[in-house]
Amino acid sequence: MRGRHPRAAGRPRPRRLSRRPHARICLGRRPGFRSSPRMSLSRTLVKDALLAAGPADAILLQGWVRTRRDAKGFSFVELNDGSSLKGIQVIAPATLPNYAADLPRAATGAALEVRGRLVASQGAGQKWEVVAETLTVVGEADATYPLQKKGHSLEFLREIAHLRPRSNLFGAVFRIRSRLAYAVHQFFQERSFAYVHAPIITTSDCEGAGELFRVTTLDASHPPMTEAGDVDFRQDFFARKAYLTVSGQLEAEVFACALSNVYTFGPTFRAENSNTSRHAAEFWMIEPEMAFCDLEGNMALAEEFVKHLIRDVRQHCAGDLEFLGKFVDQGLLARLDFVLERPFQRCSYTEAIELLAKSGRTWEHPVAWGDNLQSEHERYLAEEHFKCPVTVYNYPRTLKPFYMRVNEDGRTVRAMDLLVPGIGEIIGGSQREERLEVLRENLAQHQLPEKEYWWYLDLRRYGTVPHAGFGLGFERMLMFVTGVANIRDVIPFARTPGSADF
RNA sequence: UGCCCGGUAGCUCAGUGGCAGAGCAGGUGACUGUUAAUCACUUGGUCGCUGGUUCAAUCCCAGCCCGGGCAGCCA
Numbered sequence: 114m115r116g117r118h119p120r121a122a123g124r125p126r127p128r129r130l131s132r133r134p135h136a137r138i139c140l141g142r143r144p145g146f147r148s149s150p151r152m153s154l155s156r157t158l159v160k161d162a163l164l165a166a167g168p169a170d171a172i173l174l175q176g177w178v179r180t181r182r183d184a185k186g187f188s189f190v191e192l193n194d195g196s197s198l199k200g201i202q203v204i205a206p207a208t209l210p211n212y213a214a215d216l217p218r219a220a221t222g223a224a225l226e227v228r229g230r231l232v233a234s235q236g237a238g239q240k241w242e243v244v245a246e247t248l249t250v251v252g253e254a255d256a257t258y259p260l261q262k263k264g265h266s267l268e269f270l271r272e273i274a275h276l277r278p279r280s281n282l283f284g285a286v287f288r289i290r291s292r293l294a295y296a297v298h299q300f301f302q303e304r305s306f307a308y309v310h311a312p313i314i315t316t317s318d319c320e321g322a323g324e325l326f327r328v329t330t331l332d333a334s335h336p337p338m339t340e341a342g343d344v345d346f347r348q349d350f351f352a353r354k355a356y357l358t359v360s361g362q363l364e365a366e367v368f369a370c371a372l373s374n375v376y377t378f379g380p381t382f383r384a385e386n387s388n389t390s391r392h393a394a395e396f397w398m399i400e401p402e403m404a405f406c407d408l409e410g411n412m413a414l415a416e417e418f419v420k421h422l423i424r425d426v427r428q429h430c431a432g433d434l435e436f437l438g439k440f441v442d443q444g445l446l447a448r449l450d451f452v453l454e455r456p457f458q459r460c461s462y463t464e465a466i467e468l469l470a471k472s473g474r475t476w477e478h479p480v481a482w483g484d485n486l487q488s489e490h491e492r493y494l495a496e497e498h499f500k501c502p503v504t505v506y507n508y509p510r511t512l513k514p515f516y517m518r519v520n521e522d523g524r525t526v527r528a529m530d531l532l533v534p535g536i537g538e539i540i541g542g543s544q545r546e547e548r549l550e551v552l553r554e555n556l557a558q559h560q561l562p563e564k565e566y567w568w569y570l571d572l573r574r575y576g577t578v579p580h581a582g583f584g585l586g587f588e589r590m591l592m593f594v595t596g597v598a599n600i601r602d603v604i605p606f607a608r609t610p611g612s613a614d615f
Numbered sequence: 616u617g618c619c620c621g622g623u624a625g626c627u628c629a630g631u632g633g634c635a636g637a638g639c640a641g642g643u644g645a646c647u648g649u650u651a652a653u654c655a656c657u658u659g660g661u662c663g664c665u666g667g668u669u670c671a672a673u674c675c676c677a678g679c680c681c682g683g684g685c686a687g688c689c690a
Binding site for chain 1: 616625626627638639640641642646647648649650651652681682683684685686687688689690
C-alpha cells in the first residue's frame with residue numbers, strides 16, 4: 114500500500130538529506146538552528162513555519178505546489194504540505210541556477226523541496242515567506258493534473274479520491290477526522306474506559322442490525338455441497354458461515370462485565386442497499402459499554418461525549434473549521450457553539466408522538482404510537498421543535514432489538530436515539546436487559562435461537578449487572594462537525610452500493 | 616429497492632432539429648511583490664452508450680450505463 118503500487122510511482126518521497134549533503138550551503142552551521150551532527154537540515158512543516166517566532170537563516174520545506182505566479186526577476190510559489198490549510202509563499206529568485214530549467218516544471222501539483230531563508234513578507238497576505246536558495250522539483254505534475262486552481266464539484270472530487278486529499282476542503286476534513294479520532298480515545302482514556310478490539314469477522318448472523326457481508330474462502334462457482342443440495346459451509350474456513358461485523362456491542366458487553374467501562378472504535382459493515390447521503394457499507398463506529406449503569410447514565414455520557422468531541426475539534430482545528438464555515442456551511446461555527454452551550458433536550462418516545470400529532474403538520478408518514486419515527490419526524494423534533502440535539506428514549510418494545518431492557522410497563526424498552534439537526538440519528542443506544550429470564554423471553558419473541566447466544570446469556574448467569582451503552586457513527590459525527598453533507602466526503606475511500614473504487 | 620434530477624472541452628456550465636459555445640485550466644506573448652494575479656492571442660469535442668423517428672439528432676423517443684437528490688433500512 115505504501116509506494117509499492119505502480120500508481121504510486123510518481124509519488125514524491127522525502128529525501129534522506131544526510132546522504133545528499135549540499136556543500137554549497139552549510140546550513141547546519143548557522144547559529145540558532147537545529148542541526149544533526151552530519152550537518153543536514155531537518156524538514157520544517159509548513160504549519161510550523163507559518164507560526165515562526167522570528168526569521169530563520171536556514172529552513173527546509175517539502176510539499177506540493179498549489180499555484181505559481183511568475184513576476185519579473187522571480188516567481189511566487191505557494192507550497193502546501195498538508196500540515197495546515199494554509200500554504201507558505203516561496204520566493205524563487207531568477208538568480209537560482211536552475212530557475213529557467215525548473216520553475217516551469219514547478220506547476221500546480223508538483224512536489225518540491227525548498228531550502229532557503231524564512232523572512233518577513235513584503236506582501237500583505239502573509240506574515241512569513243521563504244526566499245529559496247535551492248529549489249528542487251522532486252516530482253513533476255503535468256497539465257493533466259486534475260486539481261486546478263478553482264472550485265471543483267464534490268462529485269468530481271469523489272472520482273479522484275486518490276488526489277482529493279490535496280484539495281483545501283478534503284485536507285481540512287481529513288485533518289479534522291484524524292483529530293476527532295484522537296479526541297475519541299482521549300475522552301474515554303481520561304475516564305478509565307478500556308479500549309476493546311471487537312472482532313471484525315463474526316459468526317453470529319442474527320443481531321438484527323442489518324444485512325451482513327459474507328466472509329468465505331469457498332470457490333463461488335464450485336462450492337462444496339451437502340447431500341441435501343445446500344452449500345456445505347462446514348468445509349469453509351471457519352467451518353461455518355461467517356460475516357463482517359455489524360456491531361461490536363455484544364462483545365463490548367462481555368468486556369464491560371469484566372473491566373467495568375469499555376469502548377470499541379473500529380470499522381463496521383452493513384450490506385444494506387442504502388443509497389443516501391448518510392449511509393455507507395463500511396463505516397466506523399464507537400461503542401462505549403458501561404457496567405453498573407442505567408439509561409440515565411447512558412444519556413449523560415452520550416451528551417458529555419458529543420460535547421467533548423465538538424469542543425476538542427473547535428479548539429484544535431480552528432483554521433480548518435473556519436474554512437469549512439466559509440465555503441461549506443455558513444452556519445457551522447454558530448451551530449457548534451450553540452450545541453456546546455445548551456443542554457441536550459430529552460423526550461420520551463410517547464411524548465414525541467404527542468408532539469408530532471399536535472404539531473399541526475401533515476406528515477407523509479402517519480404518526481402513531483408503535484410506529485417508527487420517520488426521517489421527517491426526527492427532523493421536525495431536532496430542527497424545528499427543539500432546535501437542538503434531542504434524545505428520544507423509551508421506545509416501543511416491538512421496534513427494538515432483543516437485548517434492550519424492558520420497562521416496568523412491559524411495552525417499552527430503555528432505548529435512546531440522539532437526534533441532531535441536519536443529520537438525524539447520530540447515536541443509538543440502550544440499557545441492556547440484564548435479567549436472564551426476560552432476555553430469554555425476548556430471544557424467543559424475536560425468534561432467535563438461544564444456543565447461538567449461549568455466551569451472551571452466560572453474562573446474565575454469572576454476576577449479571579445493569580449495564581448500558583450506545584453506538585456513535587463516527588462519520589455522522591464528522592458530518593455534523595464539518596458541515597459536510599455527504600458521508601462519502603468524510604471517509605477517505607467510501608464504500609457504497611455498486612461502488613468500491615480505490 | 617422505489618420516486619425524481621442530471622450526463623456537452625481537462626474542470627464548471629450555457630446552448631440548439633440544420634458549421635459546437637463561455638469562463639477557468641493548458642500553450643504563446645506582455646506586464647507585474649503577486650495572493651485562485653492581470654491583459655492579449657491561442658490549442659482543445661465520440662455532446663454517456665445503443666437503437667429508433669427524421670432529408671438531417673448533441674437536441675425528440677426507447678432501452679441501458681454512470682452520477683446525484685429524496686424515501687425506506689440504520690450509525
